[in-house]
Amino acid sequence: MHAFGADFAAPSGYLNTPSMGIPPAPVAAAVAESVENWRTGASRPGDFDEYVARSRAGFARLLGVEAGRVAIGASVSQVIANVAAALPERTRVLTAEGDFTSVTFPFAACGHHVTEVPLDELAGRVEGHDVVAVSVVQSADGRIADLPALRAAAEAAGAAVLLDATQAAGWLPLQLAWADWVVAAGYKWLLAPRGSAWLAVRPDAQDRTRAVAANWYAGEDPWATVYGLPLRLAGDARAFDLSPVWLAQVGAAAALEYLGGLDLAQVRAHNVGLADTLLEKLGLPPRGSAIVSLEADPDRVAAAGIVSGLRNGKVRVGFHLYNTADDVERVLHAFE
Structure with missing residues (x-):
């Protein structure tokens, strides 16, 4: 996908940036x-x-x-x-x-x-x-x-x-x-x-x-x-x-x-916008962070095609440059 002026090979559902980020093509x-x-x-x-x-x-x-x-x-x-x-x-x-x-x-x-x-x-x-x-x-x-x-x-x-x-x-x-x-x-x-x-x-x-x-x-x-x-x-x-x-x-x-070379205010708005949208749709208050920790079944999250982390017994997801609203929907699917 192309985002913020660069091409990324991050697969859909990759929400594990807090563990390992995906480089843009020029870095790789x-x-x-x-x-x-x-x-x-x-x-x-x-x-x-x-x-x-x-x-x-x-x-x-x-x-x-x-x-x-x-x-x-x-x-x-x-x-x-x-x-x-x-x-x-x-x-x-x-x-x-x-x-x-x-x-x-x-x-x-x-x-x-x-x-x-x-x-x-x-x-x-x-x-x-x-x-x-x-x-x-x-x-x-x-x-x-x-x-x-x-x-x-x-x-x-x-x-x-x-x-x-x-x-x-x-x-x-x-x-x-x-x-x-x-x-x-x-x-x-x-x-x-x-x-x-x-x-x-x-x-x-x-x-x-x-x-x-x-x-x-x-x-x-x-x-x-x-x-x-x-x-x-x-x-x-x-x-x-x-x-x-x-x-x-x-x-x-x-x-x-x-x-x-990026406007990090725009990056924050993008990342936090996705994270807070996810929380809103789950009926939870916004947190203003790119990282979200959720009470969820990690097996169901993985079955929904989400790559995430597991920290303190909770599923941890993070939204970065290469994530989109489709990733939010994938997480929501795990809660259906």
């Missing part, structure tokens, strides 16, 4: 070409620096920050480890109850005191905590954090804020330059291959972040830091770079440039 073609170059010995390691720079810049644009504030990585938990490992012992971390464990586990594994509270109470419970770590959009059910309230509460309490934008970036317009750290994985709403992730670091938070996987690519000039000491990391957020997953960065560069 870029990765396929890179695989062919690899297969035929036409690739050189330095060729991929261009793609890393493009994906870094593309992620920065989506958040409204400078590219020098963005580090590349491979997964959300891996990039968050740079934050969790740098915090003083037994730091008091506040998070949302039931948030994705890639957000919370790095802090718990470092021995910090992590407190979970209901998402709608988060802003009101910031006082007494050092760091707030939360997903912008909850993975399990699509609830959206009240970022203005959280920002105000964190500033009043002097708490740092880490946001996971994995389930938000790509459909929800974001301006997150105010957060100390913002992370996201690329293989869901950003339509990139798995193995691409990013960490945006506010300049005054860089000294509160540790390069736990310091490596040659994190050097000021990566090709000059391949051998030998002393430690010489980049002066900006590239100090936290992981050596890139090449094919993932090729796809991410193309995907983020494509998304960066």
